[in-house]
Amino acid sequence: MGKVLIIGAGGVGQVVAHKCAQVPEVFEEICLASRTLSKCENIASQIKRPIRTERVDADNVPELVALIKDFKPDVVINVALPYQDLTIMDACLETGVHYVDTANYEPRDEAKFCYKWQWEYQDRFKKAGIMALLGSGFDPGVTNVFTAHALKHHFDEIHELDIIDVNGGNHGLKFATNFNPEINIREITAECKHWEDGKFIETPPMSMSKKFECPENVGTYNIYRLYHEELESLVKHIPTIKKAQFWMSFSENYLKHLEVLQNVGMTSIEPVKFQGMDIIPLEFLKALLPDPASLGPLTKGKTCIGCVCKGVKDGKPKEYYVYNICDHEECYAEVKSQAISYTTGVPAMIGAMMIMTGKWKGDGVFNMEQMDPDPFMAALNVHGLPWKEIILK
Numbered sequence: 001m002g003k004v005l006i007i008g009a010g011g012v013g014q015v016v017a018h019k020c021a022q023v024p025e026v027f028e029e030i031c032l033a034s035r036t037l038s039k040c041e042n043i044a045s046q047i048k049r050p051i052r053t054e055r056v057d058a059d060n061v062p063e064l065v066a067l068i069k070d071f072k073p074d075v076v077i078n079v080a081l082p083y084q085d086l087t088i089m090d091a092c093l094e095t096g097v098h099y100v101d102t103a104n105y106e107p108r109d110e111a112k113f114c115y116k117w118q119w120e121y122q123d124r125f126k127k128a129g130i131m132a133l134l135g136s137g138f139d140p141g142v143t144n145v146f147t148a149h150a151l152k153h154h155f156d157e158i159h160e161l162d163i164i165d166v167n168g169g170n171h172g173l174k175f176a177t178n179f180n181p182e183i184n185i186r187e188i189t190a191e192c193k194h195w196e197d198g199k200f201i202e203t204p205p206m207s208m209s210k211k212f213e214c215p216e217n218v219g220t221y222n223i224y225r226l227y228h229e230e231l232e233s234l235v236k237h238i239p240t241i242k243k244a245q246f247w248m249s250f251s252e253n254y255l256k257h258l259e260v261l262q263n264v265g266m267t268s269i270e271p272v273k274f275q276g277m278d279i280i281p282l283e284f285l286k287a288l289l290p291d292p293a294s295l296g297p298l299t300k301g302k303t304c305i306g307c308v309c310k311g312v313k314d315g316k317p318k319e320y321y322v323y324n325i326c327d328h329e330e331c332y333a334e335v336k337s338q339a340i341s342y343t344t345g346v347p348a349m350i351g352a353m354m355i356m357t358g359k360w361k362g363d364g365v366f367n368m369e370q371m372d373p374d375p376f377m378a379a380l381n382v383h384g385l386p387w388k389e390i391i392l393k
């Protein structure tokens with residue numbers, strides 16, 4: 001059917017490459033490009049099908065344009081870092097190729113999560129007759145599709161939304177993050193925002209927590225309220241939502257380490273002078289922490305990520321939960337990655353597949369909940385992320 005260019009050969013890029021390779025009828029040719037060629041070659045060597053590998057600096061638009069013109073993909077999947085979103089979108093515009101990512105653009109010098117910059121590309125993508133699909137990971141991504149599915153099949157109106165991300169896995173290390181440490185710590189240490197009665201309300205990071213019992217004996221975990229980017233697009237596109245919150249589980253041990261690192265200034269993104277050089281403490285911390293890709297063989301346990309929706313159906317109140325449970329060890333056996341990379345990489349592949357098969361069409365910039373959830377939900381069941389739903393009330 002066509003060609004896919006994957007940019008970024010980290011934990012998520014590895015899963016995307018494996019999963020695209022499993023669907024040769026859609027992804028006939030695959031190119032994996034990243035800053036470090038050896039990382040692409042290492043991933044390609046794990047896969048039986050031939051994968052073209054390239055070195056590219058995704059901060060550099062002319063380099064990206066040259067690669068795209070040479071390989072001629074139908075779609076580009078951006079699983080580099082959020083800092084590269086705009087340059088890759090610029091290159092897609094210049095070459096007329098569809099774009100998919102899993103995280104919204106962030107400027108390097110400010111931990112600010114918002115879609116403003118990417119939504120500003122709306123007219124240019126529309127005019128070019130191409131699609132940018134934003135946030136096709138798990139959260140954002142599947143959580144947006146879960147909410148759209150709930151609205152389509154279970155509610156007349158959704159009034160409250162709780163997105164709950166539990167990682168019940170354990171890697172046995174003293175402290176490590178499950179995906180890029182710099183991006184992860186920027187997200188967790190940012191001010192919390194949740195949507196209530198028509199506006200976002202700010203509260204200090206990690207100041208609100210509660211217990212959540214996962215289904216299917218995954219266990220009971222402390223979950224903490226955070227700001228997460230899908231809240232912004234979901235309340236825009238589903239305006240009946242009066243309250244929307246995002247929750248994530250953390251262990252006591254993780255929080256203890258994070259508190260100390262924060263207290264000594266190691267999570268700061270403000271440059272400091274060190275022996276005559278400017279260094280950014282969080283970037284230095286990233287260099288010390290384990291590479292998330294190395295957690296694959298160590299992590300045991302399950303993730304449980306889903307959405308609790310409250311609203312009305314046929315004039316009656318209704319409460320509903322839709323979720324996926326994913327096993328770290330099963331992911332590693334299949335694609336040599338833990339479940340955090342797996343749950344992000346599979347939806348990125350499915351997003352690209354929706355565009356290539358024409359199941360999702362549109363010129364412009366789109367968030368996932370704007371598309372028909374049905375073909376995506378069906379594909380999740382086929383490609384490794386089966387979901388279940390429970391009518392709670």
Ligand code: NDP
Nearest residue numbers: 008009010011012035036058080103137138139140179180
């Ligand atoms: P990693 O740090 O493991 O991988 C990022 C990759 O991007 C690395 O291989 C890196 O190359 C490459 N890269 C960075 N800068 C450039 C550049 N300028 N040019 C080319 N390549 C570059 O991160 P993850 O795989 O864990 O995460 C990838 C993305 O997925 C992130 O944007 C993250 O926010 C997102 N994500 C989304 C989730 C969701 O559910 N929606 C969940 C988890 C992650 P090198 O190693 O050579 O430096």
